[in-house]
Amino acid sequence: MLAARRAHSGGRSTRVWSPHPRGKHAPVAPRDFDELLDRAAERGAERCLAHFGLESGSAAKDIRELRDLLEAWRDARRNAWQTTVKVITTGILAALLVGAAIKLKLMGGAQ
Known part of the structure; x- marks a missing residue:
């Protein structure tokens, strides 16, 4: 020091x-x-x-493979979240469309 x-x-x-x-x-x-x-x-x-x-001499290859595996895991996780959001959004929109159709009596609801 x-x-x-x-x-x-x-x-x-x-x-x-x-x-x-x-x-x-x-x-x-x-x-x-x-x-x-x-x-x-x-x-x-x-x-x-x-x-x-x-x-061993293959350590660099092993580390590259581990990085690729980690990147694939992150991609899969991101895609799972995107798919979940799409399914929920589609479900909400479908429910709104069915509700609007019933309200407008397009589906032969109670008269």
Whole structure:
């Protein structure tokens, strides 16, 4: 935190401090720290993929298939809602037409 403030305020070269195994802090150059973070992130991503069974070479294909499946599910859900609204709207309009026909005695209702 202090190193970040110094870097922005004075433009001086700074060092990032990392924990040392004996409880002390050892200076680490920002470039080395970035490399360390990149390696840690890559290892974490590999572990995560392995946890979900996607560590093989076909992981990209599997993820694409999962995305396609999710997109198909969303399309099906949207179509189900659209169909439900159409059925309800058609039912209401049909009921209004039948009611109007009865009211106008077009269907041979009570005379």
